Amino acid sequence: MTRSTTSVGIRQSPRPEAGLHPHYVALFWLNSESGEAAADRLTARGAREARGFEPVLRAPGLLILGDTTDPRGQVRRQGGRILIGERFERAGCREHAEAPGGWCPNIWGAFVSFEHRPDGSVQIVRDPSGGQHLYLTQKQDLLVASNAFPSWLREALNLDIRCDLHQLAAALADPLRLTYASPLTGICVVPAGCTCEWRDAQLGPVTLAWRPHALRGQRSGMDIADASARLRSAVIESCRAFATRHDRLAIEVSGGLDSAIVLGAIASAPNAPEITCVHFHVEHSGGDERDHARAVAERWGVRLVEVGAKASDFRFEDALQEEQPLEPVIFGLDPLVEGASLGVGHAVDATAILTGQGGDAVFLNSPSPWTAVDRARAQRLATFASRVPLETALRAGTTIWHIYRLLLTDMVRSRREAPAYLPGGHLTRFALEARLRTEHPWLEHLAALPPGRRDQLRAIANCQHFNSPTARGAFAPLIHPLLSQPVTETCLTIPTWMLAHGTINRALARQTFADWLPAGLRLHGLPPVRSEEFEGPPPIVANIVRVDHPRGRNWCS
Structure with a gap:
């Protein structure tokens, strides 16, 4: 399939009425x-x-x-x-x-x-x-x-x-x-x-x-194949339902996994709408994912618009124009991204803008070691004899002994929930006290959840910031289909150790949607193994990881 790529600069500032238009x-x-x-x-x-x-x-x-x-x-x-x-x-x-x-x-x-x-x-x-x-x-x-x-x-x-x-x-x-x-x-x-x-x-x-x-435990006996089928069904249901309401879509493609999944779910539909992909590249940020974004667009033969910016393009006053919305602007704070998205949206007459935001949370892109504890609570001692401790240690960047210690400690004394606040040295005493009085309603029952699930639910709750006022959301519906109810509920019923199994991040999502992804994204979460000949790790390291595993060789060398 062929595709066209257009590179443009940012010429348009966000509209001052961002987030102020009542629907x-x-x-x-x-x-x-x-x-x-x-x-x-x-x-x-x-x-x-x-x-x-x-x-x-x-x-x-x-x-x-x-x-x-x-x-x-x-x-x-x-x-x-x-x-x-x-x-x-x-x-x-x-x-x-x-x-x-x-x-x-x-x-x-x-x-x-x-x-x-x-x-x-x-x-x-x-x-x-x-x-x-x-x-x-x-x-x-x-x-x-x-x-x-x-x-x-x-x-x-x-x-x-x-x-x-x-x-x-x-x-x-x-x-x-x-x-x-x-x-x-x-x-x-x-x-x-x-x-x-x-x-x-x-x-x-x-x-x-x-x-x-209350969603936990509703999928007893689930295996990887069942989890994958449920996840694929939920993502297709969500993405295509929104897409059927619109004729022309602008999809923000970062070059990463989540936005590629959203594009694949829509572009693979029998009657897909007209799609234009938008990729933002900022010269002073770390990482250049333009090649990945181009591969994603080429996979489906859709148009890709690359919007570039540099630090000197940023003007702080653009974020403070005229009237402000009711709540602090968070997701829509960057006037460069807002202006770029608006410009492309106007140019292609998009009736909706879609993103892959929330994918890290629902698909559990987390290096947390607590997913191993979740599995041990469900399967007890069988977890110690499995590959889970090793794979979790590799994802978390720690030792297998640290994982074993967490598993054993949890059997004796369960992890306490301690919300992590910023230090707060800049706050008044009243504010320091006020922050301790309330909690997001979703998190009131965290103690009933295993620790890995607690972290996931906190991350999903934090994704509500993506719904904060934006200029592009004032122009057209700004939709985050991976935060929809079908996808969120499905991911909360899949055990955390299935969402985050193996050594690659978001393993279940990568496997489930592999046919929608270009080759570079299927294993994009796995650093390449070093090419030099491996002669063996120091003895203490050999006792920590399995060196017959590719990631083990890379980690030890």
Whole structure:
């Protein structure tokens, strides 16, 4: 198959309204007179400020406005619920039984839902992917929900939103905090997979609707072949479901494994949409993966646009233009990448931008030795006689004796969960105390999980930062299909030692999708063995690793 490669420089800065375009606004009220007046003001102001932003649903006590030009603004009813965003049926599921907390496990996507009850109360749910933002604020007996609160929206509803410096300081010590708590007074963040209730003009506590810790142990008797089949099915389901909603895709290809898998899942479909791959190359960063990106694009015969930049192209003021979004910009902080993606997106008229973000977490690209402990908890002494300790030691860059010590210690005393915070010497005493009071809702039950799974779930929770405001996400849907509910749930039910087996990183993913990958990526996680003749390791090293293994020879030489 042929492909074309185009190299360009960065000429376009991100739009200043990055992350400030509302895809939807949901308004609920108890007092009919004041509520109707607020709804009228919001409808009139929205029509002036945002193209395609119009009332989609209006009933006593509620108003839903949506961006009719964007799939993230789609509004539909399902039973007694109002769903906003992209929604898909789970493969093989027919029933729609609800789990406790209002979650329906047989649908997935990037959406929020509201159940407006006859007594005026509202139950609010955000899907587990976090692909649709959900901020809540109250004003007297009025509840406002939206993915963004630009100045015109705040003015229309007379909302007073200010920065809470103490909470912002606490977030500097624990960056994960920004995925479940707002540094602004008057704003409530509903984390992905969570729910809360508004009753009698009061917001109740945020609770889990999706329970990732409960997914463990649901695949007893799974072997590598079964795990591989399940993983392939989930990735295909997720990537192709999003792709079918769009005609022209821009896929950000890093040259690594995860984005290559996303491209392969879509490009191998019978009716694949038009695809343009984008690769960012920054001259001052470590590593040059342009050759890998070219090989990935050539594998599927799709167009590749290489966007280059150098340190002198960066202007700090580009990251601080005009109005800022509600939450700190993290994933969209680099104005060079934002500008490049926007430029390519505009040039090819992309209707969505896809990435491979989250693959490291779900596929378990981790050198952690704790996966061996997970296996020992399940298979006990058989783990000591297997290749697992050696392979884990090679991946973790440690000795096999260290792995044995962890296995034996865990049999006597299980690992305690100790969240790792930044030192915090720059923080006030109040902030240091505040950071210890809360935890991401997904992580409240970590003690019930084996240590390798704990690390994986922490990494997946941290990937919610990829859903933070971006300029390219304001231009078109920015989709991370590897963080979708089907992929995340599948990877959380596959034992960690299967995801990370052997000596190559993300071994199960590389094996599962080998037919989609160019040769260089199938073993890209394995450093080459040295070519010089190997005469044997020092005696102490020979007692630590198996020198008949290629990685053992390389590690010892």
